[in-house]
Amino acid sequence: MEKILVFGHKSPDTDSIAASIAMAYLQNKLGKAVEPRRLGNINKETEYVLNHFKIGAPELLSSVNEDNEVILVDHNEAAQCVDGIEKAHIRMVVDHHTMDFKASEPLYYYAEPVGCTCTVLYKLFNDNNVVIPADVAGLMLSAIISDTLLFKSPTCTEKDQKVAEDLAKIANVDINTYGLAMLKAGTDLSSFSEEELVNLDGKQFTLADKVKAKISQVNTADIDEVMARKGKIESAMNKDIDSLDLELNVFLITDIINSNSQVIVLGSKADIVEKAYSVTLEDNTAFLPGIVSRKKQVVPVLTANC
Numbered sequence: 001m002e003k004i005l006v007f008g009h010k011s012p013d014t015d016s017i018a019a020s021i022a023m024a025y026l027q028n029k030l031g032k033a034v035e036p037r038r039l040g041n042i043n044k045e046t047e048y049v050l051n052h053f054k055i056g057a058p059e060l061l062s063s064v065n066e067d068n069e070v071i072l073v074d075h076n077e078a079a080q081c082v083d084g085i086e087k088a089h090i091r092m093v094v095d096h097h098t099m100d101f102k103a104s105e106p107l108y109y110y111a112e113p114v115g116c117t118c119t120v121l122y123k124l125f126n127d128n129n130v131v132i133p134a135d136v137a138g139l140m141l142s143a144i145i146s147d148t149l150l151f152k153s154p155t156c157t158e159k160d161q162k163v164a165e166d167l168a169k170i171a172n173v174d175i176n177t178y179g180l181a182m183l184k185a186g187t188d189l190s191s192f193s194e195e196e197l198v199n200l201d202g203k204q205f206t207l208a209d210k211v212k213a214k215i216s217q218v219n220t221a222d223i224d225e226v227m228a229r230k231g232k233i234e235s236a237m238n239k240d241i242d243s244l245d246l247e248l249n250v251f252l253i254t255d256i257i258n259s260n261s262q263v264i265v266l267g268s269k270a271d272i273v274e275k276a277y278s279v280t281l282e283d284n285t286a287f288l289p290g291i292v293s294r295k296k297q298v299v300p301v302l303t304a305n306c
């Protein structure tokens with residue numbers, strides 16, 4: 001039998017990469033042949049994390065077929081998954097998102113309403129009495145810091161904070177010093193083209209089962225720096241609207257220091273955003289104070305206004 005492959009979502013973030021590597025490690029310790037994969041380029045934040053803990057990036061995976069057994073982490077929706085997933089055998093899912101999932105075979109499904117997949121994984125390590133080595137603990141800690149924006153995101157729970165503190169001890173890092181350096185490393189967007197910016201952390205959704213949408217997010221310490229590229233960002237977003245047949249294309253520029261977002265909105269259903277946040281888009285953009293979480297403050301709010 002071929003190895004079981006474990007991977008996170010397309011446009012992988014630190015959680016998708018860290019959870020894949022940690023899950024493969026856990027399964028290997030339990031005697032299963034499991035290997036991590038990634039569905040896209042490593043972002044700058046994740047690159048910083050992998051370098052810091054001296055762990056190599058997983059191999060790129062472009063598609064799967066009926067011969068593949070897979071484990072999904074940090075996602076469950078087919079739209080965010082690898083091409084061909086409908087043919088593969090999904091053995092397990094570990095996730096912390098809303099569920100839009102179908103499987104034709106029995107499987108393990110572990111999900112909790114916490115801030116990060118690695119918080120759920122921490123429990124699986126404990127339940128299986130597998131010791132987490134320092135480097136894997138560092139990766140898992142990084143994922144929690146990334147997903148919760150150093151515990152400031154509304155998605156962060158007490159459990160995430162507690163698990164992060166445990167992992168920081170194992171990894172022997174100071175959470176705040178390391179966390180800020182890591183988040184800062186992820187905000188250097190200068191080397192990316194506008195096409196890359198809208199795909200760094202871009203996810204597709206069918207909101208309320210009807211509105212075809214893409215919601216992308218970049219983290220920054222300086223919103224103005226990103227807004228200076230607005231014209232070219234809009235061109236890249238319009239290309240996506242044509243090629244992906246979108247009705248709504250949302251680009252969130254999130255200030256991780258002050259916890260606000262500037263949003264650029266295009267598409268025939270752009271008024272959903274105006275309604276959802278009681279704002280008027282001027283020149284396709286608006287400021288959304290206090291909005292940092294796509295999962296908690298954007299997707300459900302837009303869905304409710306479709």
Ligand code: MN
Nearest residue numbers: 013015016074
């Ligand atoms: Mn993720």
Ligand code: MN
Nearest residue numbers: 015074116117
């Ligand atoms: Mn996550």
